[in-house]
Amino acid sequence: MMPTAIMIPAALPPGLFGALVDPGTIVTGVGAIVAAVAVGVCVAIVRERPARVPRVETFSPAQALAA
DSSP states (O other), X not given: OXXXXXHHHHHSOHHHHHHHHOHHHHHHHHHHHHHHXXXXXXXXXXXXXXXXXXXXXXXXXXXXXXX
16 A cells, blocks of 8 residues: 555646645745735725715804904
């Protein structure tokens, strides 16, 4: 009987196992995940935040003369 650790890599296509273990591929994958999460969080914040209406101050004639 072969140990399971030896049988699993043999079941994968030849280039797939090397790509999964390659550090550059791992870093690229993690970077893509982090970027996707950051974009998702930013979109969620923008959608939740209500639009700000600029506050317009109105003065009564008495306040305008006092200023």
